[in-house]
Amino acid sequence: MLSLGPGSACDVCLEPFGTELKTPCSIPCGHVFCVSCLHNVARPTCPLCRIPFNSWDIIKLHIDLDSIAAALSVEQMPIPSNTQEHARQLQNRITQVAQSGATEIQTTQLTEECKVFLAPLPKHMYSDLRTAYKMLHYMCNVKHLYIEQGRTLNQHLRNITTLTQEVDRLKAGIEALKIEKRRLEQAWQTVSAERDSVALECEKLHEQLHNAEAQMLLVTE
Incomplete structure (x- = not known):
């Protein structure tokens, strides 16, 4: 049975586990996401480590609701005073990435920062930042998919x-x-012509020899 803390949420949509569509599910690599996100990924690979999985590999996990209730009853730590400023900075950085672009490492790092920042907070807080984070996360997945497809295409082109x-x-x-066949055919024709010429010459010599023998017989008689 899976025990979840009050901040336990899907790393993709950042929605807390618990409802039917947000049932936590594990995949062979060991990471856990909600069932909705796993069924809606762009391709069957883990959103975190990119290890592929099959639909029959998804395992629904049972939630220890008592642990959640007990955890929620504990007084939560107060939100730091600089949280609002941090959220604003993250929002501005996402906007800058959307307008000017960024490297894959920078985008991945920003996505991870947003996930860490938003995960422990109630889901009704910073809805704009959560939406921007989801779009950024989706953009990272699509970009990664395009990069893989580009590599595959380049490999096909090289092949x-x-x-x-x-x-x-x-x-x-x-x-x-x-060309060699034509040369050999020409050589064969030349050899054949020479052979025919030699054969004709032999016939002439044979005839001359026969005539000479006949004349010799006449003389001796």
Whole structure:
């Protein structure tokens, strides 16, 4: 049975676990997300570590509601006075990323900072920041997907280039074989002509020899 604290929430949507759509589920890599987010990921990979999983790998976890109730009864720590300023800074940084862009490392770091900041707070607080965080998280997933697809496409292009070069090499080899075939055919024709000429010459010599033998017989008689 899974025991959750009052701040336990899905790392993707930041919604607290507990409802039917927010039932915590584990996947083979060990990370836990709500069932709704796992069924709506862009591709079947863990949103945190990117390890792939199958739909039948998703395991619903039972929640220890008594632990949640006991944890909620404990007096929560007061929100620091600089929380509002921190939220404003995070919001501004997300806006800057949306307008000017950022590296994958910077975007991932900002996403993690937002998650850590928002996770312990009630979900009704900083709704704009939560929405911006979800959009940023989605953008990171899409960007990562595009990068992977780009790498796959580049690999396919390299394979196509290699195959094209191999085809060109084979075509050149075939053309060279055709040229060699024509050369051998011409050589064979030359040899055949010489053979026929030699055969004709032999016939002439044989005839001359026969005539000479006949004349010799006449002389001896």
